[in-house]
Amino acid sequence: MLEVNNLYVYYGVIEALKGISFNVAEGEIVTLIGANGAGKSTTLRAISHLIPYKGQIKLNNEEVRPDLPPHKITKLGIAHIPEGRIIFGNLTVKENLELGAYTRNDKKINEDMEKVLSVFPRLKERLSQLGGTLSGGEQQMLAVARGMMQNANLMLLDEPSMGLAPMLVQEIFDNLVKINKAGTTILLVEQNANMALEIADRAYVLETGSIIIQGTSKEVAENERVKEAYLG
Amino acid sequence: MNYFITLIKRNWLFFIIMTAVLIFMNILQTPQKSTGEPILSEFISHIITIALINVLMAVSLNLVNGFTGQLSLGHGGFMCIGAYSASMITKIILPASGNAGWLVFILALIIGGITSGLIGYLIGLPTLRLKGDYLAIVTLGFSEVIRSIMVISDDIANVLNSIGLVSISNVIKEIGGPRGITGIDERSILPVVLIIVAIGIIMMRNLIYSSFGRAFQSISEDEIASETMGINTTKYKTMAFSISAFWAGVGGGLLAHKLLFISPNNFTFLKSIEYLIYVYAGGIGSISGSILSAMGLTCVLEFTRTLNLDEWRFVFYALLLIVLMLKKPAGLMGNKEFRFMIPREYR
Amino acid sequence: MKKNEKMVWLAIGVSFTILYILKYGFQGFLQQLVNGLQLGSLYALIALGYTMVYGIIKLINFAHGDLFMFGAYISAFVGAYLAGRGLIGLAFIPAMLLSMIVTAVLGMSIEKVAYKPLRNKPRLSVLITALGVSLFLENFFALPAEKVFFPFNKIVFGPNMLSFPKLIDDRIFNFAGISISMVKSIDFFVAILLMIILELIVKKTRIGKAMRAVSFNREAAYLMGIDVNFIIMVTFGIGTSLASAAGTLYALTFCCLDNPFMGIWPGMKAFIAAVLGGIGNIPGAMLGGFLMGIIETYASSINPQLGDVSAFSLLIIVLIFKPAGLMGKFEIEKV
Numbered sequence: 001m002l003e004v005n006n007l008y009v010y011y012g013v014i015e016a017l018k019g020i021s022f023n024v025a026e027g028e029i030v031t032l033i034g035a036n037g038a039g040k041s042t043t044l045r046a047i048s049h050l051i052p053y054k055g056q057i058k059l060n061n062e063e064v065r066p067d068l069p070p071h072k073i074t075k076l077g078i079a080h081i082p083e084g085r086i087i088f089g090n091l092t093v094k095e096n097l098e099l100g101a102y103t104r105n106d107k108k109i110n111e112d113m114e115k116v117l118s119v120f121p122r123l124k125e126r127l128s129q130l131g132g133t134l135s136g137g138e139q140q141m142l143a144v145a146r147g148m149m150q151n152a153n154l155m156l157l158d159e160p161s162m163g164l165a166p167m168l169v170q171e172i173f174d175n176l177v178k179i180n181k182a183g184t185t186i187l188l189v190e191q192n193a194n195m196a197l198e199i200a201d202r203a204y205v206l207e208t209g210s211i212i213i214q215g216t217s218k219e220v221a222e223n224e225r226v227k228e229a230y231l232g
Numbered sequence: 233m234n235y236f237i238t239l240i241k242r243n244w245l246f247f248i249i250m251t252a253v254l255i256f257m258n259i260l261q262t263p264q265k266s267t268g269e270p271i272l273s274e275f276i277s278h279i280i281t282i283a284l285i286n287v288l289m290a291v292s293l294n295l296v297n298g299f300t301g302q303l304s305l306g307h308g309g310f311m312c313i314g315a316y317s318a319s320m321i322t323k324i325i326l327p328a329s330g331n332a333g334w335l336v337f338i339l340a341l342i343i344g345g346i347t348s349g350l351i352g353y354l355i356g357l358p359t360l361r362l363k364g365d366y367l368a369i370v371t372l373g374f375s376e377v378i379r380s381i382m383v384i385s386d387d388i389a390n391v392l393n394s395i396g397l398v399s400i401s402n403v404i405k406e407i408g409g410p411r412g413i414t415g416i417d418e419r420s421i422l423p424v425v426l427i428i429v430a431i432g433i434i435m436m437r438n439l440i441y442s443s444f445g446r447a448f449q450s451i452s453e454d455e456i457a458s459e460t461m462g463i464n465t466t467k468y469k470t471m472a473f474s475i476s477a478f479w480a481g482v483g484g485g486l487l488a489h490k491l492l493f494i495s496p497n498n499f500t501f502l503k504s505i506e507y508l509i510y511v512y513a514g515g516i517g518s519i520s521g522s523i524l525s526a527m528g529l530t531c532v533l534e535f536t537r538t539l540n541l542d543e544w545r546f547v548f549y550a551l552l553l554i555v556l557m558l559k560k561p562a563g564l565m566g567n568k569e570f571r572f573m574i575p576r577e578y579r
Numbered sequence: 580m581k582k583n584e585k586m587v588w589l590a591i592g593v594s595f596t597i598l599y600i601l602k603y604g605f606q607g608f609l610q611q612l613v614n615g616l617q618l619g620s621l622y623a624l625i626a627l628g629y630t631m632v633y634g635i636i637k638l639i640n641f642a643h644g645d646l647f648m649f650g651a652y653i654s655a656f657v658g659a660y661l662a663g664r665g666l667i668g669l670a671f672i673p674a675m676l677l678s679m680i681v682t683a684v685l686g687m688s689i690e691k692v693a694y695k696p697l698r699n700k701p702r703l704s705v706l707i708t709a710l711g712v713s714l715f716l717e718n719f720f721a722l723p724a725e726k727v728f729f730p731f732n733k734i735v736f737g738p739n740m741l742s743f744p745k746l747i748d749d750r751i752f753n754f755a756g757i758s759i760s761m762v763k764s765i766d767f768f769v770a771i772l773l774m775i776i777l778e779l780i781v782k783k784t785r786i787g788k789a790m791r792a793v794s795f796n797r798e799a800a801y802l803m804g805i806d807v808n809f810i811i812m813v814t815f816g817i818g819t820s821l822a823s824a825a826g827t828l829y830a831l832t833f834c835c836l837d838n839p840f841m842g843i844w845p846g847m848k849a850f851i852a853a854v855l856g857g858i859g860n861i862p863g864a865m866l867g868g869f870l871m872g873i874i875e876t877y878a879s880s881i882n883p884q885l886g887d888v889s890a891f892s893l894l895i896i897v898l899i900f901k902p903a904g905l906m907g908k909f910e911i912e913k914v
Contacts, residue, residue, distance in 0.1 A: 543722050
């Protein structure tokens with residue numbers, strides 16, 4: 001479904017991504033793991049065209065034009081849930097969810113809203129509350145829920161576990177599996193390698209801008225180097 | 233004393249050049265035997281004097297806008313304060329001062345500068361605690377308010393008179409409301425202006441290459457980072473702002489004693505804009521750039537004044553400002569300096 | 580605001596009010612309140628544009644006051660055309676609407692040409708560009724037509740005073756000893772109507788939601804599929820059209836337009852009003868505008884020269900005691 005070939009990203013003179021290639025097949029959960037500064041978020045941001053890149057990004061075997069403005073990426077069926085629970089704190093929970101469906105004009109928006117709220121019942125109690133008043137875990141749920149409202153085929157998730165209590169992380173990851181079962185392909189970027197490898201089909205390990213290990217989650221989890229560096 | 237020795241040691245080349253220029257100027261200004269006219273005509277030396285004053289204004293504004301990275305839009309207001317205070321002093325004291333005339337003039341300039349610096353400090357203290365944009369609007373408003381205070385000075389004097397403060401009222405009457413002050417003694421002759429402007433530039437340059445100057449520049453690079461490094465940003469911003477206001481005041485005093493007639497109309501908001509353009513055209517963070525652009529643009533504009541296109545002048549300025557920001561935000565020199573402007577240990 | 584701090588401000592306000600009433604009587608007080616509300620409604624309209632633009636791209640749009648001027652002139656031309664055909668009375672409405680549209684187009688083009696290319700540059704560059712745009716608008720339109728070469732000599736307004744056509748026969752109503760002018764009440768109600776429409780756009784429509792999203796976090800807005808550049812342009816359009824409406828109302832009330840520099844002071848005071856209410860905050864700008872108008876009216880009723888000075892002193896006081904404004908939250912800059 002998603003195919004990335006020779007992706008380079010530069011921040012000034014610094015080469016943040018050194019020509020990485022990977023692919024995500026339909027229906028899969030694929031995870032990119034790696035330490036801070038390895039280039040995980042950069043990869044997602046390049047796919048969403050938030051930063052300029054060199055290389056090829058193919059979606060359903062068609063190349064995505066590199067000069068496409070970032071807001072048009074959503075229309076291709078990609079939902080990007082950014083790092084750090086970036087929700088709109090000055091908008092209510094309901095408005096946040098409605099913005100998720102900003103580009104849609106089909107009639108199923110209300111239906112989808114019900115569906116999303118049944119996955120995250122806690123948000124239902126807080127619909128008219130401002131996003132900024134939610135707790136950290138709730139904000140992350142809102143970010144995922146808002147991504148679901150985009151009704152995308154491919155969901156890019158940037159560290160959904162960051163700064164959350166283990167219970168909440170478990171809850172969010174369980175929901176990711178549910179979303180995946182319902183037919184959404186997921187590319188998950190994580191520092192929490194344990195959790196990510198548990199739910200993912202395949203994994204890539206990113207280190208200072210290059211992919212150093214790849215394979216099925218099981219293979220990667222059993223790799224000595226991964227065990228030492230990421231699984232502890 | 234030690235300070236002066238270091239001062240001369242650090243700037244010896246500059247002093248030599250200055251002396252040479254002064255002697256050269258003197259030769260240019262003495263009437264030639266053959267024609268009876270000096271090589272440097274009165275018109276040209278007038279323009280050069282104005283240009284030098286503008287250089288002082290541009291460099292002092294650059295201290296705030298360029299080196300410290302704050303946007304001040306009220307430089308004309310500080311100039312106004314300096315011009316009025318200095319010419320009030322010379323008008324009242326000069327006639328009675330006999331031979332000490334030059335001393336009085338210099339003192340008047342300094343007092344004008346200090347008044348302006350002090351007011352700059354008072355304005356800067358509350359505003360500079362906040363982020364950049366507020367300074368812009370406060371200084372803009374401030375310069376207009378200063379101007380309107382000058383315009384209504386007659387009314388103020390009348391009010392003071394009616395409550396019995398006759399002597400203060402008489403002093404304030406001298407400001408002259410919208411008519412301004414006339415009959416100022418001509419003291420800003422070319423060599424004097426040259427020396428004072430040179431001293432101003434040297435002092436500001438030395439400030440920039442001192443630990444204070446490094447603090448200024450770190451604020452302009454990244455205010456938050458400077459703060460976390462333990463730099464008291466408010467203190468340094470206020471300091472740069474007051475010093476800049478001081479020199480603007482001195483520049484105002486010089487201008488008043490060149491034009492011999494000042495009125496609130498000399499110090500409108502557009503005056504501040506002129507200096508802003510010199511700074512950005514020359515390059516923020518470059519003293520050499522400010523000197524070049526203030527000299528160049530003043531001369532060009534003074535000569536085009538003869539073409540009767542005065543109304544177009546500010547249209548041209550405005551377009552220049554926009555195009556500069558869009559196409560060449562670094563200005564003429566960027567943040568580079570001429571080699572001789574840099575103290576030896578930094579070259 | 581802490582509670583006792585609130586009490587202190589309230590006490591200051593009340594004591595000023597009492598002093599004023601003692602000197603000028605209760606009727607004088609009410610009369611100035613009515614005048615202040617009218618002036619304040621104009622300031623509020625202009626302040627809204629400042630605050631919206633600041634909220635969305637963190638720029639003090641120095642040219643905003645000049646767009647107010649531009650709007651006033653356009654409606655004067657349209658008004659003169661209509662009055663020439665005997666259309667008066669409600670004719671100010673088409674004049675206002677047309678000038679709102681024309682000014683909005685000008686505002687959006689300024690954004691596109693001068694501000695958009697600098698969007699990722701240091702904020703100071705855009706601020707200076709805005710200043711340049713403001714200077715340009717004032718000085719260009721003030722050029723006398725005979726000094727401008729062909730196509731532009733049809734556009735410039737010239738440096739002289741222009742009288743605004745008398746579209747409305749002003750009548751003064753006396754109400755319990757207070758005189759209320761019809762034109763001034765039209766100002767007030769039109770301004771309130773526009774503010775309600777704005778509030779509905781911002782709160783209820785899809786574009787309004789997108790505007791709020793962009794102002795909160797531009798990148799996240801992109802990820803929702805929001806065309807950020809388009810939304811910024813729309814914000815400029817709405818903001819400038821409000822300034823233009825204020826310009827029309829101003830011209831309607833004062834019957835003449837001094838010169839193309841007329842926007843400087845109203846723009847300045849409206850900016851102070853926006854800061855007073857908390858810049859970036861829409862209800863704050865309305866509140867700030869009304870407060871500014873009322874305070875200025877009282878001050879200049881004591882001495883005409885005090886009006887401008889009071890506006891500026893107000894700014895200094897706000898900056899010292901409440902830099903975030905009355906309704907704004909003081910944001911700690913993110914590193």
